[in-house]
Amino acid sequence: MAKDGYDTIDPQRSPSLSRAFSPLSAKDVCEDLIELYFRHIHVSFHFLFHQPSFLASFRDGSLPEVLFFGAIGLSARFSKHQSFASIPLRERGTPYTQEAERRLNLHSPSIVTIQTCMLLGAAAVSEGDSTTESIYFSIACRMAMLLDLPNAHADTCIEQEINNRVWWTVYASDTWSSTGVRLPRMMPHRDVPLPMSESTFLQLSPDTPPYPEQQFNASSATPAQAPHDSLLAHWKFLDQRLSQIDEVNTKAVSHELHGFQLLQTVESISLEMESWASSLPVKMRNTAENLTYWTKEGFGHIFVLLHVQYLHFSQLLFYQFLHRSTDSAGHTSVNFQNAQKCRQHATDLCNLIHLARENPLTDPLYSIAGHILTIASTVQLHILLFSSHAAEVQEARQLLERNFEFLTILRTYWSCLDASFSRFDAFHRACLRRQDDSHFQMDRWMLKFMLEFAEPVNDRAQVEDDEFVAHEEWSLASIGI
Template sequence: MMLLLLAHTLLATSVNAVNNGLARTPQMGWNNWNSLGCDVSQSLLIDTSKVLLDSGLKDVGYQYVVLDDCWSDGRDAAGYLRHDAKKFPNGMKWVANELHDMGLLFGMYSSAGEMTCARYEGSLDNEEKDAEIWASWDVDYLKYDNCYHRGRFGYPEISFNRYNTMAKALNATGRPILYSLCSWGEDYVHTWGMSIANSWRVSGDIYDHFNRPDALCACDDPRDPHCVAPGTHCSVMNIINKVAPYVDRGQFGGWNDLDMLEVGQGGMTDEEYKAHFSMWAALKSPLLIGTDIRELSPKTLTILNNPAVIAVSQDPLGRSVAQIFRDQLVKKDKYGQGEIQIWSGPLWLHDQVVIFLNAADEDLEMTTTLNEIFLHEGPEGSAPQTKEEFDVYDLWANRMEDSTAEQILSGKPQYKSSWYNSTRTPYKEGLAKADPRLLGKRVGSIGPKHDTLRAHVPRHGIRMFRLRNLSGGSPRTRRRKCEITAAGAPCAYCSHRKLTCSFAAFPQPDGNWLNQSPTTTPDAAGPGLARYQSITTELPSQLLCIELVELYFRYIHDTFHSLFHPPSVMEDVISGTIPRVLLFAMIGLSARFSDDSFFAGIDPRVRGRPYAQEAEHLLNLREVSLTTLQAAVLLGAYVITEGEAAAEAVFYSVACRIALLVDLPNMAVASRLEREVNRRAWWTLCMIDVWSSRGVRVSRLLTPNGDIPYPMEETVFHQLRRDDNDFSSPTSPQESSASLLTQMIKLNAILFEISTINELAASNLQLDFNHLEAVDALTAKLEGWYNNLPIGLQDTPANLSRYATMGLGPMFVAVYLGYYHYGQLLYYPYLHEDSYDDAIHARFYADKCKGHSIGLCEILYRAYSTPGCEVYYTMVGHVLVIASTVQLHILLFSTDEVQIRTARSRLERNFEILTRLQTFWPTLDVCFTRFREFHKACQKYKETSFRMDKWMLQFLFEFAKPVGEKGPDDLAELRPWSMQDLEFTPPS
């Protein structure tokens, strides 16, 4: 495999995140190709649309009517695509209007080639005109194929650029058009498709067979990285096995596409079609019916309209199932095929879906346990769900009777009046209300005492279960989101289970809950803040505000900074007493992560901007208080995401000055909770002061005081309450050493010294004996930090899983991102020395730099594959770019083929993470630009590209600023170098 990332996708001149607000859950609809091919017409689309309505399929979610190939008649004199007037006499806009009047959406087809697969006019090099004409026709969906691409494939960058051109053209029209890539899984589309499209094909074309092998789809080993060959006649099991390693690629707005549904085509049994449909739903593939529904049979309808299975597809959590068991030592069929699999995945409201898939050539009894079901939540029974009780619901037990389906298809709509209607009650609302039509039939229970789930599974069949969580307790301590049905009333979860709800005890203001005059004194809501009213931006609803603050604590707090006591803040949000400046600032940071329809069509990267601007209006610098300090830090965290390093420094300076003025760590307090919040805020500022001041080259404002106790362990902190005024129990050293924040503080002190010696190295342009001594001393400190950690804090998969179950996974990851990043910064100057110096110390420290880079990459990979550990704060982008340059050094200078191959793989995965982050943060554009400039320096001057000079110092530490081109003054004794040195020739 060639240099997939370095010379291609990572260095693309721009990477656009899909931002059209569509496909928040996998799209559903119908496409003509698999059953009708080129036999297309205006009447076909209208008649099919009427069947979608009359059969009730539209009501369960099938809304897109997608016209595939063979619709065009070349181009007109101006170069615009022209529809075939014989097939579509009224024109495409008329068709779109007819579908829209029925409440449906209109999709069309083209190819990223000079011709479509049926040899009609393609869109390659005509993207802008074609997007413009589709928008003028009110098209809502584009399926974009891969035929006749003039050889523009073979590397990720080539295919990415070809498809990205159309993405840009569609975005430029201003019309939301769902963008579906049909690239057959080529060129590692699973690593870049999510950045530009709403779905991307992971395989060759599907064939109407369950497990038959075919020479046209010979590749079937998911462990083979080249198992993405295009083709046709891919069986259901072949495609399932291909997507198995990539199930985590799907996310809100972008999904793995397993190709169209073959249900009803006639090549499989009823059990096989049920398995096919169930797996497509659980794997979060788009559900596009491929059969001619004008000839729909009752049995086919009862598969396609199962609301309990569709609810898994459209689940608000948006998480795919993952494979937890696979056994191929079973009875084979006549084709030599046979295996069994078990899949499991999380659902909204803390439910779980479990699937027994039997692809063996006989009926089987299959079993699994809670430990296996929640394997991805924690290994060896460490997942908290293994201690909880669940009701088990069979999702196929309430399948519509054939006789009822027959009545519906015969034109008697009263027979479908009791079937689920998602246009009237969206799946999220129905699930919140525990609508029995979405749950299936209760068939038992499972829990710690009886932890085995077993089922009889027919040959080539499936059993699909929803596990409904029965655990009680305070909704504020559960990780499940509480749905508040009415002011002062219990949440939906507690009402359904007849539990006492702690939310009902909170004051519930009516109407404009936070816009009213505060019920407490102004000081209780933050000094001076109560008199300010919204100037430009209205708050979302109370329920959405609660969700947005939850998102802030999930993705921002404790990785960016530690300023608040989360349980207390959530109480204030619910009661409407949180200071408005804090609420607006939190939403400014967290709105980008919401999938609520309130933000539909708004680029996640800019959603928070008006709320942050409103928080800036509300910031009252005359009020010297903790609230003002917290607001300043929140605004500093926001502006750096826009690349405004100077503004960040100003906000942080305000916060530091307030901390000094009020003597924050020592100020008088009324409770132990207040004291701990103040200490954590103080230490947060001490850490911020180091990297923020270095980022803009100004002096620090705070000097850490050794008399200030370190923070307490996080779970102890979260259990504190406002009325806890017992000051008799000081935080013990052992308790502090178990605190993740304490470990961040200790590491941050080492970062300050690392930045100082690197600055000296950049000034001297040589690494002298004094530098070596300083590095030795800091090595002892860095290694001493790790060696003195409690066993439960060391970097192990078991510890990561344990912290995930505690809700502290991202904070644990953040600690080690700091550790590995500081190490790669400390040893980075020796990469240059190692390239041209045989000194033992140079090789020793260069290897340490590479080791820290690898450690940083690996902790990130584990984080993104461990639910509850994903990190999405902006500094991840910066440290990952630095780690990627170290991997680049391995590519340039290593002679070990294994090292080179592994480095390439890491770069590819790093790009995928950076692209994912770029969908949320504008400052990630700077990260890509910085890496591109670094690579340009490598292309020009290999020998000095890693030398520690002023340019390199800026690259390593001034993370929010773009870096300029490395000029001749920074270089010496250079010779031209190009990618040919890596035996790679970029495309022309």
């Protein structure tokens, strides 16, 4: 039996499961790996599937094998089954990812191929392979546009919603991936229906027909008009800010944007983000009570990711103002206030992640948490080194200790976290070389540090020497020498 040009799985007889991959010979192990995928991977990397349908199709033998192997290639690292006990956590998914790659058919333009490319791109991210990640995501982008996915034929409401969610997943991944490799984005911003609430989506019947008219389109709706119970819909409005922030930081580094114009642009983006936060329904705002509420509803992990992303984007927006923010004579009060905003957002981010860790249902064991926490840790380091308030220094020291503890745990699961450790080490070495905060200056090294999270960074001293030489050459050329 085949679906969209792919063989489907039969857990009762498939030799791929029983012989080639012995841990998968037991059906309960396979189902556990699927559950782990939806707990730790789905949404944290992407939202590609309808969980009840995915599990039902595995049980009835209609799930494409390529999707099964792609999903468990990401989730196997979290399995506690004894059959994996002798395999390092990082390596448990490798044979399944390789099997998914072997089965990928780029001659089959379909939703399955797009989903597989997104899974394989996520696997590449986990290995710190930004080149392969970018290639897979680029294929997914092009295929989603070729199929006109939001308008593609759907027999059921579930299929219709999956098409929309996959489109938004590809769009968001294109934003993050393109920013990380410093290449132009591929996906256009289109009038695509926003995701419905998770509870509504999960309760859809396989027989529910498609909606004749889809509402809450991203281009025509404001955040305040998004479905009040859809965490993902509000998330999509936030996604659009990353490119703006990257552009501001890039132009600041190249001196295309500076002075009053820079402050004005940052303030404009900040007001948009603040407007987004204030327009959230009361139940979606970042409070411990709301985290408890959404966790009981079964969507606490999505709630955490929503606010982690907001706080991360905010620390990226204001990070450049940390530099010399302790020198009151050298900077205006606006710069100092922006630096304070960066510190507060970074502190709130750390506290939210550690609060989420207290519950197994919200524990953020995904790799992007490690990168984000590394950036927040550098902000805590700035507080530790330069704050004159004893309480702030003590809190920063405690957060740095807790951050390091959690990053050490994450590192056992994700190879790409080696780069985060090396990045923070490089940053710390830069701090030790100087007594001022010039190492927090927004430059090309800092842009790479903050955005190209899958790649290690060179020692800053070498980069600064190279930039000095390049600047001198440019200066001489500009006067005809």
